[in-house]
Amino acid sequence: MTALEFPVQDVAGAVGARRVGADRVELCAALGSTGGLTASIGTIEAVVATGIPVHALIRCRAGGFVYAEADEIAVMNADARAAVSAGVAGLVVGALTADHRVDVEVLERVLDGAAVDDIELTFHRAIDQVCDRSAAVDTLVAQGMTRVLTSGGAARCADGLDELAEMVAHAAGRIQIMAGGGITVGDIPALHRAGVDAVHLSARRVVADDGGPGGGGTSGHEQLDQELAAEAAAQLRAVNSVG
Template sequence: MIEIAVQDVEGARTAKEEGADRIELCSALGATGGLTPSFGLIRACARVEVPQGVQVLIRSRAGSFVFSDDERNVQLDDVRAAVEAGASGVVVGGLTDEGKLDEPFAAALAEAAREAGARVGHDIDITFHRAFDVTRDRFAVMDALIGMGYTRILTSGGAAGVPEGLDALRELVDHAAGRIQIQAGGGLTVESIPEAMATGVDALHMSAKRLVVSEGGPGGGGAAPIECTDRDVVRAAVAAVRV
């Protein structure tokens, strides 16, 4: 199972055409680590019909995963809007000042996703994003997420990237014992796919992006790179997973 992080409709089409199983949709990936995409972008990418659909990142700003009440409320509304726009899943998370899971917020996010899914008539995947990697007790956080009905966890094993977190990923897979999906993501390359797969994770996640220079204008900051999905990298990643 391989998921490609994309930021536009062209990226969604590329992922589908090259055989990716699903996509995670976000905005400002390189600059911020990913933010919530617009309603229109979600709807357009859902219409591409990637086999397992569009997982939408819900994150209102860059920086820490400790959110104010206003930020929590925005994200809860964004979960509902993403499902209404056609998302098959949402990618969410939040922590306390002490580096623990923000359990009331995590539960509210899951409930908002389930309620929105009921309104549109299908179940919604709920993924806890890489806030998981900066928690102090990942096993305890995993157990709590299982109790809340989360579908999967996106993680590098707490390391800077998947290649450095292989041992931790194995431990997480063992602890999960099939109760929740473990998806390896963060710093994953085509070359590191075999080692990541050998940990026993349920899925792999990578951005497969390249930079294309675009001319700016007044107010646009001049020439600036645009992040695009690299077709060749997606093709190679899918081939590596299918071996």
């Protein structure tokens, strides 16, 4: 069975994801403008209280995934420990070396002291900047990661289907491969055929809400699109039902 995950940014998104039958949510902030940053501890606690399994993104800033500054690593470590204490079901993390390999040392420092034995760990789309994703998968298996989120290195999962299928084959059940990146409802059958363990779909819409001169130049905020989320859930149920 292919699982369904939605990235959400607030309580309403989590409630909507639960309503349509999602298996879990990835909780983040500033998704559209940055690709996602760590949500506030207040938001994490409130979303955990909705009852849906919450996987908190741990990412301290926008941009690349090479973390050479000790303060950045310290912040992410503090966020990881706080999120686990708040009751999340998982953490979403990622770090690369300067030559774009999985940075095992930074991952260990980010997770140091966090009670991760009873939660799931997802390595995020930093893997799409890695040249040898098969080697990266082996490294993540050795690190005890539950899954990896990837588009197969493409801008959109629809363009990375062959690589996704190869990653699934290489993983061979040792780690879950979750497809994420530009997914539409119509892409779900092909992703299911590729054998991915889960689909991560950003079913979001912009709610018009002008912040004015002090609002960061935006004309609205993002929320889970309930109708699109329901369509995605229905499509996934359909393909799961036929195997």
